[in-house]
Amino acid sequence: MSESLKKQNRELSKLNEDYATKYGFHDPVDYFHKGAKGVNHEVVEMISKMKKEPKWMSEIRHDALEVFYKKEMPQWGNNEILKEIDFDDIYYFMKPIEAKKDDWDDVPEYIKKTFDKLGIPEAEKKFLGGVSAQYESEVVYHSMQEDLEKLGIIFLDMDSALREYPEIVREHFGTVIPSTDNKFAALNTAVWSGGSFIYVPKGIDVGIPLQAYFRINAENMGQFERTLIIADEGAKLHYIEGCTAPVYSTNSLHTAVVELKALDDAYIRYTTIQNWSRNIYNLVTKRASAYKNSTIEWVDGNLGSRLTMKYPCVQLLGEGAKGEILSVAFAGIDQHQDAGAKMIHAAPNTSSRITSKSISKDNGRATYRGMIKIHKNATNAKVSVECDALLIGENARSDTYPTMEIDNEQVRVEHEARVSKVAEEQLFYLTSRGLTEDEARLLIVNGFMEPFTKELPLEYAVELNRLIELEMEGSIG
Amino acid sequence: MTDKQAILEFKDIHVEVEGKEVVKGVSLAIYPGEIHAIMGKNGSGKSSLSNALMGHPAYTITKGEACLKGQSILEMEADERSRAGLFLAFQYPLAIPGVTVANFMRASLKAHRGADADMSDFRKLFKAAMADLSVDQSFATRYINEGFSGGEKKRIEILQMSMLNPTMALLDETDSGLDIDALKIVSKGINKHQSDTNGVLMVTHYQRLLNYIKPDHVHVMMDGRFVKSGGPELALKLEDSGYEWLNEEKTGV
Numbered sequence: 135m136s137e138s139l140k141k142q143n144r145e146l147s148k149l150n151e152d153y154a155t156k157y158g159f160h161d162p163v164d165y166f167h168k169g170a171k172g173v174n175h176e177v178v179e180m181i182s183k184m185k186k187e188p189k190w191m192s193e194i195r196h197d198a199l200e201v202f203y204k205k206e207m208p209q210w211g212n213n214e215i216l217k218e219i220d221f222d223d224i225y226y227f228m229k230p231i232e233a234k235k236d237d238w239d240d241v242p243e244y245i246k247k248t249f250d251k252l253g254i255p256e257a258e259k260k261f262l263g264g265v266s267a268q269y270e271s272e273v274v275y276h277s278m279q280e281d282l283e284k285l286g287i288i289f290l291d292m293d294s295a296l297r298e299y300p301e302i303v304r305e306h307f308g309t310v311i312p313s314t315d316n317k318f319a320a321l322n323t324a325v326w327s328g329g330s331f332i333y334v335p336k337g338i339d340v341g342i343p344l345q346a347y348f349r350i351n352a353e354n355m356g357q358f359e360r361t362l363i364i365a366d367e368g369a370k371l372h373y374i375e376g377c378t379a380p381v382y383s384t385n386s387l388h389t390a391v392v393e394l395k396a397l398d399d400a401y402i403r404y405t406t407i408q409n410w411s412r413n414i415y416n417l418v419t420k421r422a423s424a425y426k427n428s429t430i431e432w433v434d435g436n437l438g439s440r441l442t443m444k445y446p447c448v449q450l451l452g453e454g455a456k457g458e459i460l461s462v463a464f465a466g467i468d469q470h471q472d473a474g475a476k477m478i479h480a481a482p483n484t485s486s487r488i489t490s491k492s493i494s495k496d497n498g499r500a501t502y503r504g505m506i507k508i509h510k511n512a513t514n515a516k517v518s519v520e521c522d523a524l525l526i527g528e529n530a531r532s533d534t535y536p537t538m539e540i541d542n543e544q545v546r547v548e549h550e551a552r553v554s555k556v557a558e559e560q561l562f563y564l565t566s567r568g569l570t571e572d573e574a575r576l577l578i579v580n581g582f583m584e585p586f587t588k589e590l591p592l593e594y595a596v597e598l599n600r601l602i603e604l605e606m607e608g609s610i611g
Numbered sequence: 612m613t614d615k616q617a618i619l620e621f622k623d624i625h626v627e628v629e630g631k632e633v634v635k636g637v638s639l640a641i642y643p644g645e646i647h648a649i650m651g652k653n654g655s656g657k658s659s660l661s662n663a664l665m666g667h668p669a670y671t672i673t674k675g676e677a678c679l680k681g682q683s684i685l686e687m688e689a690d691e692r693s694r695a696g697l698f699l700a701f702q703y704p705l706a707i708p709g710v711t712v713a714n715f716m717r718a719s720l721k722a723h724r725g726a727d728a729d730m731s732d733f734r735k736l737f738k739a740a741m742a743d744l745s746v747d748q749s750f751a752t753r754y755i756n757e758g759f760s761g762g763e764k765k766r767i768e769i770l771q772m773s774m775l776n777p778t779m780a781l782l783d784e785t786d787s788g789l790d791i792d793a794l795k796i797v798s799k800g801i802n803k804h805q806s807d808t809n810g811v812l813m814v815t816h817y818q819r820l821l822n823y824i825k826p827d828h829v830h831v832m833m834d835g836r837f838v839k840s841g842g843p844e845l846a847l848k849l850e851d852s853g854y855e856w857l858n859e860e861k862t863g864v
Contacts, residue, residue: 566699
């Protein structure tokens, strides 16, 4: 790791410690608890100044805030739950470390129990519980960082990337998801903090998956994280973020923006598993641009939260580009997972595949909301959509809203949707082999998820299965 | 023989499905080392009887008693009956998408051995059982019964039986859907499983399975009741003469 990068990292970790004196807030705790809720130009300006950002980024933020003010709330998804969000009752930037220190007692008991059951180490528990902003994985992160640097790969948190590689960030930032895209993308653009930045140079194949886990200390799990990943021509990478443990935050709004760009012949796979605590509104905009003969794969797992609205998208912009979205959602008590996928075919010979799996349990609700758009010039486009919903219990609910706009006749589109229940016959078959009814149900659910879990690295798959087991036992919450 | 304890004994069993009585009072005792066959036409109640004995929630035993090695099983759930040593080879085995045969088998065996049991011998046992039943190794990673032919499903049922090694096996129409080669393989598996400490009850429509597995006792079921019991020769007579003569015998015409 370069000396300058180390310095930057040190500075970054200090950022929260002394900004109060630097920026004149003498009592940060008071400030954050009493005066800083809500978003306005002053808050945006302060975030930007705190980060010592270039003027152009500051302007982007302020412009985005105007867009946020003007944009209506989405008219789809779950309006009832969306209405619960009080934008004025939310903090829009990281709280200082000082304010976090003693909050462990405030972390809900069910979250703590889940950590114990998942066997999460103490230090990590505090981080995931939103109590600590630091997780001691720096050593691993730094040694990996050196290897990556030799190949010219940039893997930083977004704040550092903006400081160290402003030109690359400026060239790509907001080009896949402009702030005008939707109200929440605008909000994120105005107040973003943290997130990952990756650039892989031409022809480089990053052999190992890049895991955000290794740089947890660098604020990757902020409420408004902003991620930008660029694979230059012929480059290949797999990025993994998230973890199966529930992430608790007293701030109830999580609004991320993730932009991916695969240039000609490049390959990006983006794997996420997120498990938010039950107070979180998780409203994420994820979109990728796929150029000529490139491939984008979203592997997206959603658990927890009060409401999740997330529809990863691939814009197939270059001839021969491929997009794949594999998603799974688990909706438990009082939860609504409104997840789906979007494929925009805007070039000939492009192909896409969507596999969506959802499980609704108790009164949980899972919605698949999909959009396939085939532009006039997208001759020979191939599309395959498969939606599979599993209902557990009489009150579980599943809905499917597939939309297709097809402006070219020479295309092949396949769509399949299935809703199933855990059948009594299947349960009997398994219990007749000695499994208890709970074990049988779990095996059926794990089987249902298998097309998803088999795409995960082993440790994530094991964790996910364990988590599903806890969810099925009803022992979480 | 009567000094010994029956492996499975049931008395005056009545079974209802959706409020309709389909088994109307049957009794039987199966002793160690014995193979029994229940024969009967479709709808005679023989499959209902085996499902009810295994504890299928849709088949309610409204009257009677049933004991496995002297222990009453009627209050037990299906999984408890299984762990107590009862096994049902299904007439129509269910597909469980995403669950491989190996995982299914491992989960079943673990359920029998207990949560903390050592499973290090699993692969070896599983491979050997597959070889015995001429099941291709590739089946280990296929999803159980998904896209399997009728014969493959039945072979996997017998594979499960041989791994779980139940003291009492109920085989529900295990011969249906089998070609002659598969029938031989499956029969070999059943014969290999059978010992003088356990029991087998086969439920079948046709006699042909009995060419390969010799039953000690044959019971004919009609309209929810056993109407005739005898030795293996009874199966042969049914093959030759069908079931009609029993009807006449029953009604006394």
